[in-house]
Amino acid sequence: MVHFGKTLTLASLFLFLMLISVGGASGKILYNDTIEQGDGFQINDYVIDVAEVFPGQDSVIIQVYEGDTKDPKYDKLISVGGSYKFKIEGEDVEITAISVHSGVVPRAKLAITITDDDFINSKTLGVVNGGHSEAELSSTPVLAISKSVDKSNINVGDIIRVTVTVENTGDGDAHDVIFSDPNQERFILIDDILGSPGRIDVSTSDAVKKIYVYDLKATEAGTFSLNPTTAIFTNSVGDSFPQASSNRPAVTVSGSSLMKNATLDVTMEVDRYTIDRNKDLQGTVRIKNTGNAPASAVTVGIIVPEGLEYVSGDSGIEEISGVPTIYMESFGVQQEKEIIFKLKAAEEGTYTLSADSSYLFSNGVDSEMQEVSSSTVTKSVYVTKGKYDHLFEQPIYVYLIPLLLIGVIASWVYHRHKQYKF
């Protein structure tokens, strides 16, 4: 009985010393639990496999694999209480065999520590059932997007075909790839042959893929670099990668422009920018078509902030849903118009007036009318205290008491007047 007690005490002391030595030597503990034989523990692209457990000999064989190599980089037999140290990304990794356990599937309790874990991707850290052969290794897909045109020197009205391809030149598949190909100014999309590719995967084993094929019609002369096609994607473990971008092929277009524009300059100003409360101020909206096409359905909504009140305006202004609105069916090239309106400064404060304008025009190229919207704001309008505002800033009793007093005096005077009126 005494012998059993001594053995228990020594074993406890040994376990305590071992735990102290593990903690003290390695720094951060990554794992401290049992792993079944055949399973492994992954740290980024490294997998520590528990290759074989020997409960009878109190030892375990550890194999360390790097990447998807078939042969282990390290292969060690560690006795219980013993440890093995190696380097990953320059950091010391120490594996300590704490205990081994028999069973249908033998297990080994391991303590895995690392000096610094900053480089470890949390998505590739942990126990891997089946060991290294089942580990999801992180990879780095690289998408090479290429944009090309069939002709780089054309005339206005000519059509070019744009082809966008992609190729994965990285070491892993690209997942959830979403392409973006913005509209091309000064060109009109004539035919979208492939349509939108949607969300796709691009494997390293894939051949060069065509993503977009479309035809553009040149509308203006000049040399233009086409907008780049971009893509966002992730790797196999879901890591997002920086946006990939294509090249920008240049196209030189000769000849005169087919496109016409209606360009309405809408400005708004007020006659005073500092005004007393309850005073009126006059606003002026000026519209000028500086483009080379007439505009239609010209609408200018005068957005009056709370604190200012719309009072009246020229006949061209009509209040629609409380918004003073100017509407003109058509507005010719170089036409100018000035519309005057009146506002009342209702509340003290600082305000800006804005005019939201919109109009339609035909650009001479597209069959559909082009719609243009814009907004303009005035400088700040400062509404200061009105001439008599200070009279109403006092508490109510300041007004009530004199009124009461006046009422009493008036009643008394009236009473006296009645007494003496014959």
Add this chain to the structure above:
Amino acid sequence: MLNILIIGNGQCGNRILDAINREAFGKKSRFAKFYSQQKYKSNVQTIAINTAINDLKEMKFTKAKDRIHIPHLHGVGANRNVGKHVFEDNKANILKQVEERGNFDVAFILTSASGGTGSSFTPLLVKEFKQKFDFPVYALVVLPFREEGTLYLQNAAFCLRDIRESGADGIILADNQFLKQMGGNVESAYNGINDMIARRLLFLMDALDSEMMMVTDLGDFKTVMSGGAGLATIGFYEADSEMPIKNAIRESLSPSGLLFSTNVYEEASRSMVIIKGDRKYLSIDDISSEVEKLSSSVGHVFKGIIVRNEELPQVLTVLTLESASELENLYSIAVDAINYEKQKKDRVNNDKEVDRAFSQIDGMDPSY
């Protein structure tokens, strides 16, 4: 506290009454009634009576309920006979109004002797009062300017006689002719006379109801007023700067201080001297020497002294008269006026010159 009734009869009485009510506010402003209270020491009830509604409307400081209009066109036209009839027709209403105001210790009736309503109403009203009530009734009678006309002089003569015979406890005379010396235009002269009378009556009422260093009360006043021939007048002086009290007493007895022209030392029968002012002006020696001088001529002099801090000397004297030479003069002129009026009427009745002119067209009709 005394209960005093003051009645203003006719236009003159109304105006004096309004002046008293105005003076009682203690302010000169015409708006005083809106922000001030009358400062009567006693319970003073005032009533204005007139047949002319416009005269009542002119009053500003007498409450509407205290103005009694006796409806008779617009006045009685200085005709005392008409006035007497109107009074008889309305005396029940007048007496009812007086009774409604309670009981009184003394009454003053203010009137002109020469007008219509006042001169005719006052003797009858005094008579009614004396029959109905037991308080003393004093009439303050204003005599006319001598040149105001024969009707007024005639009215004054008969009115004074009627009041004296009505049983009045005393007649206080104020003479417009004597007061004419104040000068100025007619309106300011009349207003000045009214104000003088008002100040004297207010002073008298205040004195009769004040605590005094030396007492004169209503009893003394009655005694004074019962002396002489039933006629009295009032003298008054209010110093506008510091002065010896004996000078103030003399001033109140001088022609400029009296309401009626009289030689005090020859014609007065009894007197009451009331002196008011700051203690520093009230030299007993001076007061005694002046009162002694007066009493050596008059007989008995009641004196009262009211101490009012920081007030300049003021003196009121009430004098009853044994004789009144000025009144005799008035009656002498009045007799001439009565005779003149009588002769004129006789002439009209006898000559009938106008009737003769009219008789030329008797029996004729106009042709058109």
